[in-house]
Amino acid sequence: MTDMRVSLPGLDMKNPIMPASGCFGFGKEYSEFYDLSLLGAICVKAVTPSVRKGNPTPRVAETGGGMLNAIGLQNPGLDHVMEDELLWLQQFNVPVIVNIAGTTPEDYCRVATAVSDLPNVKAVELNISCPNVKEGGIAFGTDPVIARDLTEKVKKVCSVPVYVKLSPNVTDIAGVAQAVEDGGADGLSMINTLLGMRIDLATGRPVLANGTGGLSGSAIRPVAVRMIHEVSRKVQIPIIGMGGVTCADDALELILAGASAVAVGTQNFVDPFACPAIIDELAEKVSRYNVSSIQELSGRSWKTSATQLLTNR
Amino acid sequence: MKQVEKMKVLRNEKIARSIFEIELEGNLVQHMSGPGQFVHLKVTDGMDPTLRRPVSVCRYERKKSTFTMLYRAEGKGTQLLSRKTAEDTVDVLGPLGTGFPTDGLKPGSRCLLAGGGIGVPPLYELARQLKAGGHHVTTVLGFRSKEDVFYEEAFREFGDVYVTTEDGTHGAKGFVTDAIDRHVPVWDRYYACGPRPMLRALETKLGTGGWLSLEERMGCGIGACLACVCDEKNGPGYRKVCTDGPVFPAGEVVV
Numbered sequence: 299m300t301d302m303r304v305s306l307p308g309l310d311m312k313n314p315i316m317p318a319s320g321c322f323g324f325g326k327e328y329s330e331f332y333d334l335s336l337l338g339a340i341c342v343k344a345v346t347p348s349v350r351k352g353n354p355t356p357r358v359a360e361t362g363g364g365m366l367n368a369i370g371l372q373n374p375g376l377d378h379v380m381e382d383e384l385l386w387l388q389q390f391n392v393p394v395i396v397n398i399a400g401t402t403p404e405d406y407c408r409v410a411t412a413v414s415d416l417p418n419v420k421a422v423e424l425n426i427s428c429p430n431v432k433e434g435g436i437a438f439g440t441d442p443v444i445a446r447d448l449t450e451k452v453k454k455v456c457s458v459p460v461y462v463k464l465s466p467n468v469t470d471i472a473g474v475a476q477a478v479e480d481g482g483a484d485g486l487s488m489i490n491t492l493l494g495m496r497i498d499l500a501t502g503r504p505v506l507a508n509g510t511g512g513l514s515g516s517a518i519r520p521v522a523v524r525m526i527h528e529v530s531r532k533v534q535i536p537i538i539g540m541g542g543v544t545c546a547d548d549a550l551e552l553i554l555a556g557a558s559a560v561a562v563g564t565q566n567f568v569d570p571f572a573c574p575a576i577i578d579e580l581a582e583k584v585s586r587y588n589v590s591s592i593q594e595l596s597g598r599s600w601k602t603s604a605t606q607l608l609t610n611r
Numbered sequence: 612m613k614q615v616e617k618m619k620v621l622r623n624e625k626i627a628r629s630i631f632e633i634e635l636e637g638n639l640v641q642h643m644s645g646p647g648q649f650v651h652l653k654v655t656d657g658m659d660p661t662l663r664r665p666v667s668v669c670r671y672e673r674k675k676s677t678f679t680m681l682y683r684a685e686g687k688g689t690q691l692l693s694r695k696t697a698e699d700t701v702d703v704l705g706p707l708g709t710g711f712p713t714d715g716l717k718p719g720s721r722c723l724l725a726g727g728g729i730g731v732p733p734l735y736e737l738a739r740q741l742k743a744g745g746h747h748v749t750t751v752l753g754f755r756s757k758e759d760v761f762y763e764e765a766f767r768e769f770g771d772v773y774v775t776t777e778d779g780t781h782g783a784k785g786f787v788t789d790a791i792d793r794h795v796p797v798w799d800r801y802y803a804c805g806p807r808p809m810l811r812a813l814e815t816k817l818g819t820g821g822w823l824s825l826e827e828r829m830g831c832g833i834g835a836c837l838a839c840v841c842d843e844k845n846g847p848g849y850r851k852v853c854t855d856g857p858v859f860p861a862g863e864v865v866v
Contacts, residue, residue, distance in 0.1 A: 372837045
């Protein structure tokens with residue numbers, strides 16, 4: 299039986315699968331369907347210091363093999379998340395990653411400092427890549443110098459490992475990745491959504507009230523695979539891969555590209571049981587490889603010369 | 612209790628222009644708790660379309676474990692649904708949302724039901740339960756044109772029915788608000804489901820004392836993604852159409 303455990307900075311995971319930030323709320327809705335302790339980790343929705351109302355509706359639009367969203371980091375604010383959501387999550391035997399957003403470095407530091415005091419919060423994820431907010435978000439993630447400085451500032455005040463969620467909406471993602479590694483990041487999350495737009499043929503206007511939105515779903519998986527493949531060769535820190543994962547094969551593809559763990563996003567909306575289904579399926583799929591631990595598969599696409607990976611072919 | 616189930620298609624028929632009536636069978640029906648709830652459908656095993664489709668429950672029969680939905684075959688998802696035939700299955704997540712409340716009414720209350728287009732279906736189960744509860748039901752239905760009209764006769768089983776069409780090709784020319792002016796000057800509680808402009812007009816005309824069912828683009832349907840929010844009318848907050856609604860008291864949210 300292949301060992302499915304994954305050990306990353308701050309995160310002792312019983313398996314490599316977690317829901318991606320923004321696609322799972324704070325877990326309550328999905329706890330009505332299954333025991334959240336089944337998950338490798340939980341990455342909760344972005345938290346800002348104060349309440350954020352988000353963008354006007356419509357906030358979602360469908361595309362071929364994916365969807366656009368422009369939620370705009372709506373969340374109930376740090377105090378409510380601390381007192382209600384994160385406390386509630388303590389009943390589950392699962393490490394929590396808190397996604398952090400803000401409009402200034404001080405915002406990020408404030409949230410990181412506060413949440414990292416909680417016993418079940420094992421890591422934070424800096425959201426420097428949300429395409430749906432005017433201030434902060436992606437503005438921090440497209441300039442390597444700003445991204446590195448922000449990472450450094452948060453590292454100084456945060457008592458748990460810091461993962462930085464990278465934006466694919468850049469020319470040189472490896473450059474940003476190396477910059478945040480220099481800034482002390484313990485790991486990377488990649489990729490966030492790709493900036494996109496749809497036009498309503500009847501009105502001639504953008505479908506989303508925000509105009510643009512972030513593209514997610516299976517349509518973006520090849521972009522994620524390419525970027526993880528590229529970045530994992532150039533940094534020493536581990537990568538939590540995400541982008542269009544719908545099944546165990548998709549998760550394996552990201553792992554072979556260089557991810558150590560995998561987050562599932564949009565597929566949770568399609569199938570509330572997506573994460574536990576992928577966890578089950580992944581164990582069966584991995585048993586077909588000649589490895590004792592799933593961690594051995596990370597980056598095999600470039601770590602080894604062309605070999606026949608599957609043992610039963 | 613929400614669940615996901617592959618439900619069996621018993622029949623799937625076109626009943627008006629682009630409007631289909633589909634009957635499904637499965638255990639999920641046992642968990643339906645009132646009129647006005649909805650389900651979230653996955654119509655294909657593939658990736659396109661990606662998202663599920665919210666569709667309101669038109670009527671349900673717990674004893675037979677069946678329920679009926681009406682939908683407009685308009686986009687890719689609903690067109691795929693329209694091709695399902697008996698013995699096919701549909702992946703259903705539900706039942707979802709809070710429905711129309713029927714409690715708190717005095718015996719023999721006069722209930723006004725106003726539906727517009729594909730907003731008409733959830734009013735059917737509501738009318739049925741109100742009638743069974745001994746209340747008087749008057750239904751006003753609005754459509755664009757004669758070809759779009761459905762369920763006019765079905766609602767007659769519960770009381771008076773007035774139909775309007777925008778072009779006057781069936782019933783009275785005009786909107787549901789015109790028919791209410793002419794035929795339903797007095798009521799104890801009103802219930803409405805339809806396009807936002809219709810709901811706005813009704814709320815302006817009838818005020819509080821009613822319940823409005825909203826429609827909004829959804830991601831997850833269970834309250835996690837925050838795609839389908841609407842603004843509170845007298846506060847800074849928001850409400851989720853999928854879990855706080857889709858039915859809200861008139862005056863509570865911005866329609």
